[in-house]
Amino acid sequence: MSAKARVHRIKPARRLLSSTLLATAVVAGFVSPMLGATAAHAVGSYGNASLADKALTYVGGSGTAACADAHQGGGDQCKQFVNCIVYMVSGGSQWPVDPNGNYQQSYLDAGGVAVTAANAVKGDIIQEGTYDGDHLHTAIVVANNHNGSFDVVDSNYVAAGMVGHHTWTPPSGEVIGYYRMGTVIPAGFNVAIDANGAALTSGQKLSGTINLTAMASSQGIINSLTYSITGPNGYSTTINGGSGATNYAQSWNTAGLVPGSYSISVTANEIDDQNHTYPATPIPFTVVSRNRVDFNGDGKTDLLSIDGNGRTEVWLGNGNGTINQTPVVGGNGWDQLPNMVTGDFDGDGKTDIEATATTGNLYFYKGNGDGTFQNGAQVGFGWQGYTHLVTGDFFGDGKLGLAAISQDGYLHIYDGNGTGGFGTSYSYGPGWNVMSKLLAGDFNGDGKTDLLSIDGNGRTEVWLGNGNGTINQTPVVGGNGWDQLPNMVTGDFDGDGKTDIEATATTGNLYFYKGNGDGTFQNGAQVGFGWQGYTHLVTGDFFGDGKLGLAAISQDGYLHIYDGNGTGGFGTSYSYGPGWNVMSNLY
Numbered sequence: 001m002s003a004k005a006r007v008h009r010i011k012p013a014r015r016l017l018s019s020t021l022l023a024t025a026v027v028a029g030f031v032s033p034m035l036g037a038t039a040a041h042a043v044g045s046y047g048n049a050s051l052a053d054k055a056l057t058y059v060g061g062s063g064t065a066a067c068a069d070a071h072q073g074g075g076d077q078c079k080q081f082v083n084c085i086v087y088m089v090s091g092g093s094q095w096p097v098d099p100n101g102n103y104q105q106s107y108l109d110a111g112g113v114a115v116t117a118a119n120a121v122k123g124d125i126i127q128e129g130t131y132d133g134d135h136l137h138t139a140i141v142v143a144n145n146h147n148g149s150f151d152v153v154d155s156n157y158v159a160a161g162m163v164g165h166h167t168w169t170p171p172s173g174e175v176i177g178y179y180r181m182g183t184v185i186p187a188g189f190n191v192a193i194d195a196n197g198a199a200l201t202s203g204q205k206l207s208g209t210i211n212l213t214a215m216a217s218s219q220g221i222i223n224s225l226t227y228s229i230t231g232p233n234g235y236s237t238t239i240n241g242g243s244g245a246t247n248y249a250q251s252w253n254t255a256g257l258v259p260g261s262y263s264i265s266v267t268a269n270e271i272d273d274q275n276h277t278y279p280a281t282p283i284p285f286t287v288v289s290r291n292r293v294d295f296n297g298d299g300k301t302d303l304l305s306i307d308g309n310g311r312t313e314v315w316l317g318n319g320n321g322t323i324n325q326t327p328v329v330g331g332n333g334w335d336q337l338p339n340m341v342t343g344d345f346d347g348d349g350k351t352d353i354e355a356t357a358t359t360g361n362l363y364f365y366k367g368n369g370d371g372t373f374q375n376g377a378q379v380g381f382g383w384q385g386y387t388h389l390v391t392g393d394f395f396g397d398g399k400l401g402l403a404a405i406s407q408d409g410y411l412h413i414y415d416g417n418g419t420g421g422f423g424t425s426y427s428y429g430p431g432w433n434v435m436s437k438l439l440a441g442d443f444n445g446d447g448k449t450d451l452l453s454i455d456g457n458g459r460t461e462v463w464l465g466n467g468n469g470t471i472n473q474t475p476v477v478g479g480n481g482w483d484q485l486p487n488m489v490t491g492d493f494d495g496d497g498k499t500d501i502e503a504t505a506t507t508g509n510l511y512f513y514k515g516n517g518d519g520t521f522q523n524g525a526q527v528g529f530g531w532q533g534y535t536h537l538v539t540g541d542f543f544g545d546g547k548l549g550l551a552a553i554s555q556d557g558y559l560h561i562y563d564g565n566g567t568g569g570f571g572t573s574y575s576y577g578p579g580w581n582v583m584s585n586l587y
Contacts, residue, residue: 063155328371441499476519
């Protein structure tokens with residue numbers, strides 16, 4: 001039937017109940033609204049989508065059949081068909097026929113509520129026109145296509161008197177109303193986080209950039225969706241997931257965050273205009289640094305040493321400050337590599353190695369997840385003479401990169417490509433070959449990786465990162481004397497999100513230099529003594545308590561592992577040895 005011919009009218013006589021049905025209704029304690037009762041202006045207690053489901057059972061037949069099943073007269077015209085569907089599904093509690101012939105008002109009088117076209121969902125009713133003489137049509141929504149068109153079920157549109165299921169775009173320039181007669185059940189969301197291709201599980205260890213998705217487990221329209229993430233030290237953030245999407249995909253970069261326990265949930269404002277949080281209990285997970293040393297991917301900090309025979313020895317951590325005293329021993333020749341750093345360079349949650357050879361080639365040794373490594377894959381050349389290799393997410397993309405100083409005095413910052421190699425780089429200099437130390441951290445707490453150097457005058461120079469691989473070329477310069485400290489490491493030892501320094505003095509005292517969050521440091525606070533002769537200081541959460549600890553080798557050949565106390569000092573410790581003084585490196 002053409003659009004121009006769609007003028008459908010309801011004859012008042014067809015609103016009368018049969019005497020048989022009336023008697024039944026009275027026994028049940030119900031009087032039909034069309035016989036004088038006032039309809040309650042509240043959405044029906046049945047599921048709104050059941051209107052469409054019921055109407056679809058009549059597709060291909062006559063609309064009259066629906067009204068016959070409802071014990072109503074007529075029914076071959078569009079509004080008669082819809083009214084009879086509403087009457088049947090509501091159990092006779094709703095009858096959308098207005099005595100004054102106002103077809104739009106009839107749905108409100110029968111207890112429905114008006115909705116917008118954007119929020120119309122399965123089971124909602126579309127009414128074109130208001131009174132006889134208008135272009136009139138009435139249909140039930142099967143699906144909202146969100147492009148101005150709807151999949152609908154109706155009568156007397158695809159063919160005279162026939163119920164059809166088709167796509168319809170309500171015409172512009174006409175009075176169009178959208179009405180909801182039943183109850184819409186919130187969608188019910190399951191939170192899914194795509195972390196390296198796997199859905200989030202409770203307690204999972206995550207690092208780098210996390211891809212967030214939220215998938216609805218049942219039909220529903222979302223007005224808006226927000227991810228809520230909480231973490232250590234009062235950390236809280238929300239990420240707008242948008243609206244009308246299929247999976248509400250967003251990303252969250254964990255670079256610069258304090259490692260530790262976090263949780264996530266989503267809040268969806270749904271078609272009932274209420275906020276619903278899923279799941280009821282947020283999903284807990286752990287953010288770990290991609291600099292973390294975890295060779296078997298179990299979330300516990302391990303240690304790697306190079307022994308007197310030039311072999312790798314991986315000492316798997318137990319997560320309580322102790323280590324498995326039987327190391328995983330690899331091949332020899334590792335003591336011939338001028339520079340070596342560890343980190344998760346390919347984002348699989350297992351620590352790898354990057355190392356330069358005397359030939360100047362740069363090699364990536366992928367961790368197998370059991371303390372062993374694959375053969376080195378060449379990922380660079382021309383690295384002979386490079387010193388002070390440090391790792392960090394310098395480009396803010398969740399991929400571990402490298403910074404190093406070349407023999408001609410330039411600083412080079414490389415972006416990781418996520419597979420163990422490196423791409424974009426920036427260079428600064430010359431003059432960097434006077435630096436006695438180069439360390440990485442987030443010294444101003446903005447989530448971007450910075451660099452710390454000790455210059456030729458023994459002063460700290462903090463080069464604030466811009467989060468895109470570049471650095472502010474005017475450093476924050478501190479006092480001198482730092483070149484007199486035998487050992488120095490950086491990390492967030494007090495959990496405030498700002499990188500600090502731990503250093504040993506020639507006196508053997510251990511000092512904590514708290515970061516002020518602007519590239520400067522407070523005066524050192526003594527947190528230990530007897531550290532003279534200690535070498536190979538490394539940091540890590542060895543006790544699994546979210547506090548940064550220290551490991552080091554003493555001059556009498558013992559390995560010592562200290563738990564951080566969360567304020568810059570150290571508490572419980574374990575010692576192993578002797579014999580560790582033959583190690584050429586500790587990571």
